[in-house]
Amino acid sequence: MNEALRLYIGRKIGRGQSRAWCLRSYLSSLLVLLVASALSFVLVFVASMTSAIDSTLQRLGSGSIAVHEEIPENLLAPDATICRTETSGGLLYSEDRSILVYVKGVEEDYLEKNLFSRLHLESVENTTSLKGIWISRIMASRLGVQIGDRLTLMLYDSGVNRVRPVLLFLEGTYSSGYNEFDEKLAYTSIDVTDGPTIYEVRCSDVEENLEALRARGIECESYRTLFRTVYENLEVSRRLLSLIAVLVAVLAGFFSVSVAGEYIERDRREIASMLLLGVERRSLVKAYRLITIASVGISALMGEALGVLLSFLVSPILSSLDITKYPSLQNYVIDFSVKVPFATLVLLFSALVFSSYISLRVSLKRSVFSSLASALR
């Protein structure tokens, strides 16, 4: 690229221009910045929420893989852990209220081992001879109980097909941020329950472990199969939103250039003039490619960075929301750690820059290259 084009590009992107010129000329870039930041914020939000739901399904469901028979640990990858659980249904009673619960009987170290700090556990030491129970904060509020209170569980024993009452000590509460579980899942000692046994496998590579188990003829299901509807809904929402985001980006790219159309129109004679000075068309196309990348690309990049930053800022605010007050949020995990979907953001960036460039190139061809003579008049 020769000095003339370098000078031309520099001037067109604002080098040596007045502040007023830059403000006027970069209005369209501001639009790109706003669209990119809004889209990337939504994408980050959805990716983070999807990932949070995904991990919640594994954490509170039946692990990454639910196995229906005892298995030796050496069958699985080294990072996999196995926990024995029993599941049952029942009615949980406080003094004056009751709720239907799904009870998971777990071993003593289960909560510590699997639920981690993400569940915001609160507990007291159980100094009674009663077995402990853990319920969600939503359930505690519905039952009107506090940690340390006594609860009666009417437990259905599937083996003998009967209902039996158990007095339990409310040892702790949790909050997963995901209403699907918070509304009905309670934990108690495996000594209390008498339901079908499930061995919960938690691992990073679900597919690999699933294959290893199936190869041995062991009956098992991944959390994706167990929560197929939830999982598929999530996947569809995520893909749909990414697609919509990219389409909006394409439209924004075209729109940004159409907003800048008046500048292209203003440049029309200058471009024609450059052609008369002997600058080749392809050099001018290259120059405008750089101008587009510099103006649209930089604003798209800044917009995406702003969107990601906003997600990090908004995440703690959302986490602190009491979702019981907002029914529309109850099917979402709003307590999540931010996950940045880099591939989708790169796609968004490319869509914005590419559509702007194509639009600009079409404008160039239509207004100047098709008839240099009329562009000069």
Place this chain on the structure above:
Amino acid sequence: MSEVFRLEGVGKSFISGRESLEILKGIDFSLNEGVSVAIQGKSGSGKSTLLSIMALIERPTVGRVIYQKVEAQDLDERGIAELHARRMGFVFQNSLLLEDFTALENVALPLMNIALSKRESYERAEGFLQRVGLGERLAHRPTELSGGERQRVALARALVTKPSVLFADEPTGALDEESARMVEDLVLETVSEEKLALVLVTHNPAFASRCERVLTLSGKELHE
């Protein structure tokens, strides 16, 4: 004197709706180095179209345009760009200056485009601007210059690469009488000093009469 370019049997038609509108027909013309030619004619007679064909801005519908034994039809985009950059200079009624650039940058740009260094380009551009009496206006942008001054910058830009032909389409058409006279003098003086060929399209008979040849375009044809 050697020939700068030649037109042979040039015609130009435009498609208007379903009809073909013929603007130029059977034009033969040649221009030698250092010769100034004025082309006159009524509005809409095709003067500017003819100049565009001569300057390889648009292609004729029929006929040949030959630049120093090379047929324009055989030239690719790069070849035409090369001719525009080194062999031709242009001054139009609207000066076609780059509005975001200073007078100095406007004149230096064609030099930078033919690979001269930035420093050399600015030095030579400054010399040309001084020559057209704008030595004090180097850092001014076109919007800060009068119509006459803009045309003088355009003239400096057209001549700075030392072309062999200057194409001027109504260079004084938008100027007041005094500025027009000054630009006329400047065009003719510099063309004569630089021994350039000049193709001038003008409505102004007085300006046209100062050229060595005066041609009239009427009835789609060119008459001496």
